Amino acid sequence: MQSATLAVLTLGLTHFAFASTAQENPVAIPETDPYVLFDLRDNFVWNLTHYQILDPDETMVETLITEADQGQMVFDMVLRDTVPPYCELRFDPTICDDRGSPVNWFSDLPQTICMDIPANVSFNHAKQLKGAKFLCLEPREKLFLPESWQSQQTGAQTYLSQRIEPGAVTVRDDIATIDILVLDAINTPLATLSPEGYGDAKIGMTEDQVRTAMVEPMTSTREGSENNACYHLQSAGGPTGLGFMMLDEKLARVSVYADEYDIATSLIRTGHNIQVGDTIDDVLAAYGDNLIDEEHEYEGPDGRYLTWWENDAKTSGIRFETGPDGTVTAMHAGTGSITLLESCY
Known part of the structure; x- marks a missing residue:
């Protein structure tokens, strides 16, 4: 053992x-x-x-x-x-x-x-x-x-x-x-975070399907018109740093953001055993040379975007954001929407 x-x-x-x-x-x-x-x-x-x-x-x-x-x-x-x-x-x-x-x-x-x-x-x-x-x-x-x-x-x-x-x-x-x-x-x-989703919540599901898959009650950022193209769902029972982005009525990506007050968030891992708080070297060792390394839009040269695509068409993958200290501060998994810098934009 x-x-x-x-x-x-x-x-x-x-x-x-x-x-x-x-x-x-x-x-x-x-x-x-x-x-x-x-x-x-x-x-x-x-x-x-x-x-x-x-x-x-x-x-x-x-x-x-x-x-x-x-x-x-x-x-x-x-x-x-x-x-x-x-x-x-x-x-x-x-x-x-x-x-x-x-x-x-x-x-x-x-x-x-x-x-x-x-x-x-x-x-x-x-x-x-x-x-x-x-x-x-x-x-x-x-x-x-x-x-x-x-x-x-x-x-x-x-x-x-x-x-x-x-x-x-x-x-x-x-x-x-x-x-x-x-x-x-x-x-x-x-559950495990992957390009396919988070546990039973799969990319491409409708809001009702995501709510059913997550079991726990969920809150929504959708306000005003029911025709909002992009909004977010979050499990009311936690982990608090876990969010589900709905785009054109379908689950497009699942994100995990570091939350120092929430131990459960820090325990979510990808299929390659990466979690928030891990280092750039950890990500490189887990995902290899196929990672695309880019400068972070807001953290400067010391912050990075590390993106791993599951296919050549770049329609499914995982992106890791790292801060100036070289540790993972966020993980996004799903469709090409993982490259959106400000979630829906």
């Missing part, structure tokens, strides 16, 4: 997810709450007693142990909707009568999450860890999404944001355990 991609951020921002109208019990989160993110989209999720993350991020484990029994923190996860068949995940596949069938992570993902403890963390917290080699997070109640929200999840990926209260570290044998109390949570479906 590959190593999980793990990240820890300490944000001086109000966590966006809990301002959403989709939350059942909204509670304000102090701006100083520590924040941990598990991005498990590139890993198998095991349908066994424990899910063990190999080679975890040292800072993440350090944060979890440091914040144990210290009050509230934000504990977020990014997952794929469906995990592989049971039999493919057994240590000994011969114990299965057949290949099994795909299962949904809502009902089958194990509730205990375990990881190795890096050597430096063991040294820094020697008295607290007492020689433990593994750290397990054990929920006092169901760790993941409440059943009432399961119907909202339709995409291949999901971003689950939870506010938790971790208990003290307890050690038995070589396992350190932290009990987790989930105080509230919210789910934001995610």
Whole structure:
């Protein structure tokens, strides 16, 4: 199993997810709450007693142990909707009568999450860890999404944001355990951005079709006459930096704009695993020599447009905008409209 991609951020921002109208019990989160993110989209999720993350991020484990029994923190996860068949995940596949069938992570993902403890963390917290080699997070109640929200999840990926209260570290044998109390949570479906669209929302769809594909309620910038040639749709439940441009009554492009207040926006990836915040070098490595490199209209020579066309006719592709610091600030996917500098113009 590959190593999980793990990240820890300490944000001086109000966590966006809990301002959403989709939350059942909204509670304000102090701006100083520590924040941990598990991005498990590139890993198998095991349908066994424990899910063990190999080679975890040292800072993440350090944060979890440091914040144990210290009050509230934000504990977020990014997952794929469906995990592989049971039999493919057994240590000994011969114990299965057949290949099994795909299962949904809502009902089958194990509730205990375990990881190795890096050597430096063991040294820094020697008295607290007492020689433990593994750290397990054990929920006092169901760790993941409440059943009432399961119907909202339709995409291949999901971003689950939870506010938790971790208990003290307890050690038995070589396992350190932290009990987790989930105080509230919210789910934001995610999808892959491509020249064909965003998840089930495909280029060429009508507004009604896009709304149906996105499931969540959507807001529109259309004002006045119903004959407006160009307008935008946005999912009311987020991600906030995600927008859908309707041109001549059809979905023409999907855009992702960097939003420092919205973690979900920063997690949207293209089919080549590029997301806002990545560097020009990252884009070049992912899309190769076929990129068209042009100076940004408003950022000067240090800002660039990097455009990748899926066909020679240049009717389908992805454009990346980068700022003066060389990082991606926006991504546009769809028809030739991706080259419009001011969205509809």
